[in-house]
Structures are given as C-alpha cells and as structure tokens.
Amino acid sequence: MKKIALLLMGCGGVGRQLLHHIVSCRSLHAKKGVHLRVVGVCDSKSLVVTSDVLTGELDDAFLSELCRLKSNGSSLSSLSDFGECRVYANSESNNTILEIAALVGKSTGLAFVDCSASSETIGLITQVVDLGCCIVLANKKPLTSRTEDYEKLFSYPRYIRHESTVGAGLPVIASLNRMLSSGDTIHRITGSLSGTLGYVMSEIERGKRLSDVVKAAKSLGFTEPDPRDDLSGMDVGRKALILARLLGRHIDMDSIKIESLYPKEMGPDFMSVEEFLDNGILLLDNDVQERVKKASMNGNVLRYVCVIEGTRCEVGIQELPNNSALGRLRGSDNVLEIYSRCYSEQPLVIQGAGAGNDTTAAGVLADILDIQDLFS
C-alpha cells in the first residue's frame, strides 16, 4: 500500500470537505493501493499534528471530530485533549511545519495542501518547495503573488498541482497542462470563470436584485468569505493571471485590466462586510438592473468574462448574444473556450459547475492522487 502523507492548511468549507472526501474514499483508494495519511491540519490559529509524523496519522474518528468542531466555529486548539496529537499555537506552527516538511518531505514525501484563502501561506509554501515537498493548492493567492514567488513554486513543476484554483474541480488546469506538454500552441482563452458572478449575472437576468442575489450566493457558499473578493473582479483576475502564467506570460496582477462591480468607496478600507451587505450593495441595485434591461432590449445578456490572447489579459462585463455558449450559461456553471493549433476552427470547450465545496475539494483530492507516483 502506497502512503501519501499530507499536511492540510485551512479548515474552512473546502478543507473540511476534503477531509470528508478522504475519509469516505478510504475503501476506493485502498482498492487502488493508496492510503492518504493525514499528518497534520492547521487553521489560522493553531496546528494539530500526529505524535509520530513519520508513520502515524490523524485517524478518521479524529478527522471527523475536527470537522465537527470547525463547522461549529470552534478552534483547533480545543482538540488538544483528544487522541495522540500535538497542538501548536500560531507562533510555533510555522517552525513546526518546516521541521515536519524537512523530516517527512525527504523520507516518504509530503503533500502540502493549501485550502485556505489566505495570502499568508506563501512564505511557508515557497520554503517547503526546497524540502522535497509536493504542493497542492485550492488557494489562488500563492500563484498570484510576485513573479519570484511563482517561479519558486514551480522550481519542480511535477511537484505542484492547482486544479481547484480555476473553475473549482473542472479539469481546466489538467487539460491545459496536457496541451502544453504535447507542444500544442494556445492562441486564445475566453471564459466565464466565476461561479459566483456567473450565478449573480444569470439571477439578476431573471429580474432579481443584485443585493438579494449576492446575499443568497453567500449563504449557499458560492462566494468568498467577503463577497467583494468576487464582485471586485479580483478573484476572476487572479484566475486569469494563473491561466496567463500557465501559458508562460511573465506578468503580475498589475498587468490585468479588471472591472469592479462596486465603487472604491464601498471597499474593505471604507466599510465592513456587514455594512456592505446591509447598506452599500443596495445602492448598486438600480444601476445593474438598468444595464441588464438595456442588454436585454438588444437580445443580449451580461456576462463577466476573462480574455487572454497574446499580451491581452482582461476581465469584466461584456454584453453577449443570449444564444452564445457564454450567454447560455446558467447558475454557477463556468465555461472555458480554448483556441489552439489543435483546436483552431472550433475551440476546446470545458463547461460545468465552477463553484461549491464538494467540487472544489474533489479537484484537490484528484490532484493529490495525481502526484502519487512521487511518493515512495
């Protein structure tokens, strides 16, 4: 039985769903000769580690209890008196993680799995690269940091996977990587890459108010913790940057033209999430409704799309025919069209649900299984 050791950062919706998938796939994976050994889990405050990182693991009962606690809003630190584990506070956790990475990475291999939405994991991740660890990301931020960080992460390209950073579990990155490794030349990528904005745009098209739709999307888990991360277009911008960098473009966030759906004065520097949802966003309803109506009178719909072509990389609202592939999109579906040498007349199209913890975590799990040959 091949054992894949992993350390999980982030126990929000995606992280917890990943642990749930790992536990429920035990017998499936055993049939394929693989066992996922969860060495440690951390949230923003604490790190929980099995007492023997080289051979031990946080067992399934423990992982289930951990998920239960976290979904109730408790901290990992309350797990200290449960089973054979060690709990470290924030101040010690980075050093402990580096020690584990050094020890496990070079012996059996260690997959460092980032399911957080934090920009604070970058420092750690760039360090564990050199310790022989594999990196699996659902977190987009490490890939959208400075060019130096990006290049550091890809020092060993076979050791990193990040399917769920674009289009949740949709096989977007895996497919692009296949095209690139076979020498296909990619000319143009266009797509609707935000499950949230796809959902929002198609719901307001049905006559609902922007403010109501955004609140509903948040409660369905379709948005980032702060929905402005979606509405700003920054999240789509990050995905566009990830795709552009995958194609070999040496650019950063500043190079991407991004249209925001709210004005600067409603940004996080000026109001809290609650204020924005309770007051700010209401002021945007009418304007959006006007734009939708106007598009509708032309037989069109509004979609928030990204375009990557040559040196061009931009994201924003476009008015599109309602019978086009993008115009036909409903709910939180994402769609990506790729034009290349092999797909020159008609694009390669990948379409489906591009949001949701289940799908996102499934993409992360598929990534972990995909690197299994690197483990002894």
Next chain:
Amino acid sequence: MKKIALLLMGCGGVGRQLLHHIVSCRSLHAKKGVHLRVVGVCDSKSLVVTSDVLTGELDDAFLSELCRLKSNGSSLSSLSDFGECRVYANSESNNTILEIAALVGKSTGLAFVDCSASSETIGLITQVVDLGCCIVLANKKPLTSRTEDYEKLFSYPRYIRHESTVGAGLPVIASLNRMLSSGDTIHRITGSLSGTLGYVMSEIERGKRLSDVVKAAKSLGFTEPDPRDDLSGMDVGRKALILARLLGRHIDMDSIKIESLYPKEMGPDFMSVEEFLDNGILLLDNDVQERVKKASMNGNVLRYVCVIEGTRCEVGIQELPNNSALGRLRGSDNVLEIYSRCYSEQPLVIQGAGAGNDTTAAGVLADILDIQDLFS
C-alpha cells in the same frame, strides 16, 4: 535529464505524427527536464530498433527519414542500411520486442506505445505489462477485447494511459479518471464520440450525399482505413465500451446495442473497401437523405450518439433538437456530457475536435509525459 524510453507500434498517420511531435518538442521537453528516447518503431511487417536499447536511440534524422519513407508507402525494412539500427522481419519481431521489454522495462522503464489500429497487438501488450512496461494506447482494440485482457492491461493502473482512444486528444479519459479518483459518482454519460460520424451527419444535413461525404472524410484522414469501421458504429461502440469499463462495468462488446449505417450484405465479408466505396454506399444515399429530410421537417437533426447509464450502454442515430448541445455540433467536433454527484444539475461538458492525426498524436504525447514520474 529524465529519459523516457519508448517503443512505437504502428507508423500510420497517428504514429508518424507522434514521431513528428516528439522531434519538434525536443527543446520544449528539454526545458522541462525530459527527453523522449525512441528505442524502436514497428509497422505490420518489420521492427526497427536502435543497436543499443539500454542507452541508444533512433535519432531525429533517422525518425524523419522513417516518417518520409512510411508516408511514401515504403516498408520499414528499407531502412536497414541507414544508421546504427537493426531491422527484424515480422516473424522475429515479437520475440525481439519481448526481449527489449524485459531488458529496458526493468532497468530504466519503457513506454509501449500502440498507435496501430490492429487487434493483433493485444497478445504482446498483455505480456509486456508483467515486464514492468508502461502502456500508452491510441489503439482502441486492446481495450475492447475480452474482459481477461482488459483486466490484465490494468494490473498496474498507474502504468497505463489511453486518452486518444476516445475523442482523440480531448481530455475525456483524464477528466473521468480525475472524477473517479476523487470519489465522484458518475450517473450518466451521453455524447457524440465519432469525429467521422459527426462530420458525416453534419455534412449530409447540408444536403450532400452520404457517399460523397464518406469519400471526402476518408481522404481527409477522418476515417479508419476501412470507413465501414466507422459506419458500422463499431468504432463508437468500442469507445462506449472503453468508457463503460472505465466506470467499472464488467461488460464486453456483445453487451452493447449498436446501430450500423450499412446493411450486413455490404460488410467486409461480402465486398472489399473499394467495392463498397465505388458501388455499395451509393445504394444508401437515398435512404439517409430521406431520414435527414424527415428530421429536418420536425426542426431536428440526426446525430450518432452513445448513452451510458446504469446497465444501459448503446450507440446509434437519434433525432435531436438542432438547438441542443449535440444538435449544434458541426464538423468533426465531439461532445461528451457527464452527469455525476458533483455535476448533477448541469453536466460537465467537454467539447472539441475529436479526430485528426495531429490532435490524436498530441493526446498520446501528453499521456507519455504524464507517466514520466514512473521513469528513473
């Protein structure tokens, strides 16, 4: 530099295109730290092998010359006086291949790449599995043989790839494998999986005659060597079987309901390919034209599709709305819709060119790169 040793079976359109891709990707692959070492190439009559299979290779000049010869219709045997290689006749080639597989498979690893359309490679392929070789298939036949053969091929599931057996280079198998390894449950697959029949159906829809369209498709390289392999539905049936087996169904070709586009009395037992194309197929033109007209009067189009759901696995012509995803298909595009736990309301859709030597060979090359971690 990691070296991936490979032995290629079949130098038809796909095999030659693969060699061309390998040569033209040299610098791209070098940047990724990989070198593809072509140890040997065989067609139906001969086997050409580098004189030192453990470290040598057929060099790029040799491979180009080989492709030139084969595309002129010459045999590999005429290469005997060119460079440092050995040429074996058909009678010796199987034993020689097994010797090479034993020697190279267990030292550096060997990818056994089948780009033929032959059912005669199965015996050899099932044998090299036990010799530690990887298997990469564009040839569908080894996967649609008896259940025992199929299970033998998947003895080591990480050692086999076969993207280009369904939908040419479209990321169909890779995507399904990702879904399966993450524990997603697949409920239903529907699709248009024949580039040839997709092309044929959309061309006759435009008023062309079946016979003309099939001849044009053959000359464009869209058909199997004998176009009846496509028109019989057997080729789509094989793809449906490959997908159904991937989902874990223990069935064989006999379990699949297949609609043929020509009657039994025009089959290979009764007339040659030439007879069929010169005389037989003309007799089918009117009937097909009638069916197309009838569908058109209902606002529909005819598509040749496969459906896999529960124990159901069938392929044949269906009358579909011309504004559905399948009805909108043009040219040789394939489309696959996958319904699963993660894609329950809207399917995961993968669409694009599903035929052509360039795309098919690109899929094979991506598969070869995908198994690189198994090579020392």
